[in-house]
Amino acid sequence: MSRVIESLRVLLGGEPKRVPKKDLPPEVRELHAHKFSDKERIAAIHAELAHKAQHKMPEKKRRLRWAVLIAVNMLFVVSYYFDIQLLEGALTASRFAGFHMADLNSALQVMLAFKHVVINLVIGTTTIFILWWLLGGRTFCSWVCPYHLVAEWAEMLHEKLRAKGLAMDIQFDRRSRTWIWLLFAVLALATGYTVFETISPTGILSRALIYGPGVALIWVAFLLLFEIFFSKRAWCRYACPIGLTYGVVGSTSSFTVHYHLPNCFHEGECRKVCLVPHVLDTVIKGRAVAMDVDIGADCTRCLRCVDACPTGALTFKYKGLGDLL
Amino acid sequence: MSKKPRLTPQQRARRKFLNSIVLTAGVAGVSLLGFVPVAAKKLDERLRPPGALHESDFLAACIKCGQCVQVCPVEAIKLADLTDGFGVGVPHIEAREQACDFSCDGLQCVLACPTGALIHEIAFPSQVDMGVAKVVAPAKCLAVQGKGFKGLARGPDFKGKLRYAQIDRWHPIGVADHPYDLELCDLCVRQCPIEIQIVDCAKDDEKKRESMGLVAKRQPGECPPKHAIELQSIESEDGVRRMQPVILEGCVGCGVCEMICPVEPAVIVIDSTESREKSRGMRA
Numbered sequence: 315m316s317r318v319i320e321s322l323r324v325l326l327g328g329e330p331k332r333v334p335k336k337d338l339p340p341e342v343r344e345l346h347a348h349k350f351s352d353k354e355r356i357a358a359i360h361a362e363l364a365h366k367a368q369h370k371m372p373e374k375k376r377r378l379r380w381a382v383l384i385a386v387n388m389l390f391v392v393s394y395y396f397d398i399q400l401l402e403g404a405l406t407a408s409r410f411a412g413f414h415m416a417d418l419n420s421a422l423q424v425m426l427a428f429k430h431v432v433i434n435l436v437i438g439t440t441t442i443f444i445l446w447w448l449l450g451g452r453t454f455c456s457w458v459c460p461y462h463l464v465a466e467w468a469e470m471l472h473e474k475l476r477a478k479g480l481a482m483d484i485q486f487d488r489r490s491r492t493w494i495w496l497l498f499a500v501l502a503l504a505t506g507y508t509v510f511e512t513i514s515p516t517g518i519l520s521r522a523l524i525y526g527p528g529v530a531l532i533w534v535a536f537l538l539l540f541e542i543f544f545s546k547r548a549w550c551r552y553a554c555p556i557g558l559t560y561g562v563v564g565s566t567s568s569f570t571v572h573y574h575l576p577n578c579f580h581e582g583e584c585r586k587v588c589l590v591p592h593v594l595d596t597v598i599k600g601r602a603v604a605m606d607v608d609i610g611a612d613c614t615r616c617l618r619c620v621d622a623c624p625t626g627a628l629t630f631k632y633k634g635l636g637d638l639l
Numbered sequence: 640m641s642k643k644p645r646l647t648p649q650q651r652a653r654r655k656f657l658n659s660i661v662l663t664a665g666v667a668g669v670s671l672l673g674f675v676p677v678a679a680k681k682l683d684e685r686l687r688p689p690g691a692l693h694e695s696d697f698l699a700a701c702i703k704c705g706q707c708v709q710v711c712p713v714e715a716i717k718l719a720d721l722t723d724g725f726g727v728g729v730p731h732i733e734a735r736e737q738a739c740d741f742s743c744d745g746l747q748c749v750l751a752c753p754t755g756a757l758i759h760e761i762a763f764p765s766q767v768d769m770g771v772a773k774v775v776a777p778a779k780c781l782a783v784q785g786k787g788f789k790g791l792a793r794g795p796d797f798k799g800k801l802r803y804a805q806i807d808r809w810h811p812i813g814v815a816d817h818p819y820d821l822e823l824c825d826l827c828v829r830q831c832p833i834e835i836q837i838v839d840c841a842k843d844d845e846k847k848r849e850s851m852g853l854v855a856k857r858q859p860g861e862c863p864p865k866h867a868i869e870l871q872s873i874e875s876e877d878g879v880r881r882m883q884p885v886i887l888e889g890c891v892g893c894g895v896c897e898m899i900c901p902v903e904p905a906v907i908v909i910d911s912t913e914s915r916e917k918s919r920g921m922r923a
Contacts, residue, residue: 409751420703434752485658508702508725509671
C-alpha cells in the first residue's frame with residue numbers, strides 16, 4: 315500500500331523518495347555493496363553496449379506498439395469509411411460492437427461541465443475504467459493515443475537537433491500537470507464548457523483522422539514544434555491531464571514493468587529512452603528499496619526500457635496471472 | 640547555452656518552478672481563447688442536430704465524438720473546427736448543403752449520442768425542435784410569382800440527398816438524380832418530411848381500417864399532430880391573390896425546404912436562434 319501511495323505521489327509530481335542506506339533490507343544492502351565486483355561481467359556488458367551502439371537494432375517492442383497504436387486508430391477510420399459499425403465514434407467516446415466506451419478525461423469534463431450524467435456515459439466510463447485498469451492505465455498513452463506517436467517522431471527529430479546544438483530541453487516542474495488537471499476540472503465546473511477538449515491534441519488528432527483535417531491541427535503542430543525545439547516531450551510529460559487520469563487508474567494495475575535488482579548493473583540505458591525517467595529512479599545504484607520493484611503509475615508501459623536493458627533487469631509482467639499459470 | 644553561469648540547485652529549482660507556472664498559465668490561456676467564438680455569439684446561428692439541448696448545455700454535454708455524424712444516412716451532420724472555440728468537435732448541420740430529412744426514421748443521431756447532448760426523451764421527428772423555417776424573400780418565390788418548376792432543383796452538381804420513398808424507401812438518392820416537373824413550384828411543401836409523414840400516417844390508418852377494421856394505435860408524436868407548411872392563397876397589396884408558402888406550428892426546423900428551394904439564394908431558410916434560446920431539445 316505504501317508503495318502505491320509513493321507511486322501516486324511521484325505521479326502527481328513529487329520527487330522519488332530516497333531511502334537511507336541503513337533502512338534498506340539487508341539483502342539489498344549486501345547486493346549494492348558487491349555489485350561492481352564482477353569486473354569481467356561489466357566489461358562484457360560494456361562491449362555489448364558498444365556493439366549495440368554501432369549496429370542499431372530495431373526496437374521490436376516499439377514497432378509492435380506502433381503497429382497496435384496505428385491499428386486501433388485505423389479501426390475507427392475503417393469502421394466509419396466502410397460503414398461496418400465495429401468501432402464507432404472517436405477516442406473521446408465510442409462504441410465497440412455496440413458497447414459504449416468513454417474516455418475517462420473527456421467524460422469527466424462533460425460530467426463537470428454538464429452536471430448531469432446519463433446512463434450510457436456511466437456504462438462507457440465504467441467499461442473504459444476497467445479496461446485500462448486491467449491493461450495498466452497509462453498504457454493508453456503509449457499504445458493508443460495518436461499524439462503520443464507523432465510526439466515520439468518529433469522526439470527523434472529533437473534528439474538529432476539537440477546533438478547539433480539546434481534545440482534545447484527546458485525542464486519543467488512535473489507538478490504542472492497536476493495543476494493543469496485541477497485547473498481544467500475547475501474550469502469545466504465553473505464555466506460549464508469542456509474547456510480542455512478545445513485544446514486536447516488527442517481528441518483533435520482522433521477526429522482529424524476520422525472526420526478529416528482542419529485548422530485545429532495547427533495547434534497540434536505548434537505543440538510538436540515546441541517539443542522539437544524547446545522541451546522534449548513537454549505535453550506528455552508536464553501538461554496532459556489525460557495522462558494523469560489514466561496514471562491514477564493504472565496505479566493499482568496488475569500490468570507493470572518489473573525491476574529485478576540482482577540483474578541490474580546500473581548502466582542507465584533504460585533512463586535514456588524513458589518518457590518519464592523519474593519512474594526509473596529505482597534503477598540508480600543504491601536507490602532500490604527491495605530486490606524486486608514494480609515501476610510506478612506514471613509509467614506508460616511503452617516497454618522501451620525492457621528493450622534497452624542489456625542485462626534483463628527490466629521485464630513486463632502481469633501480476634497474479636504469472637502465479638496462476 | 641553552455642556559457643551560462645552555473646546555477647545553484649535552489650536557483651535551478653526556482654527557475655523550473657517559474658517555468659511551470661508559465662506553462663500552466665499558457666496552456667490555460669490558449670484553451671480559454673476558445674471562449675472568443677462563444678462570446679461573439681458566432682455559434683448561436685448554428686443549426687444543431689435533432690434533440691440538441693439549449694446551446695450552453697449542448698456545448699457542455701457534447702463529448703465531441705461524432706457518433707451522430709457516423710449514423711446519419713444522408714451525412715447531414717458535420718463537426719465544427721477549432722474556429723468554433725469551445726464548440727470544436729461539436730456537430731451542426733448546414734441545411735442548404737444537406738438538410739436532415741429524417742430518412743433514418745428513428746432519430747439515429749439521438750440514439751447514438753452517448754451523453755444525452757441530443758436529448759434521449761424524443762423518438763419521432765415531430766418532437767424535434769431544431770428551429771423554424773422562415774420565408775425571407777417572398778417576392779423571389781416561384782410560387783408567389785405564379786411560376787412552375789422544371790428540372791433539377793439544385794442543378795446537376797448538387798451533392799445533397801433526400802429520401803424519395805416512392806423510388807427507394809431505404810436508400811436516400813441525390814437531389815441531382817431526381818428531376819421535377821411542376822406546374823406551380825411547391826417543392827418546400829412537397830418535400831417537407833413532416834407533411835410527408837402526415838400523408839403516410841393517414842394512408843396507413845386507412846389501409847389498416849380497410850383490411851382489418853382496426854384503428855391504428857400510435858405512440859404520441861409518431862404521427863405529426865400539426866402541419867408544418869402549406870401553400871396558402873394570400874391577397875397581396877396590389878389586390879391579386881397569390882399562392883405563398885406559409886410556415887405552420889408543426890415546423891421542426893429540419894431544413895429540407897431550405898435545401899430544396901431552387902431559387903438562389905434560398906427564399907426559405909431555417910432560423911434556429913429562437914429554438915436555441917428557449918429549447919430543452921424537444922417540443923413541449
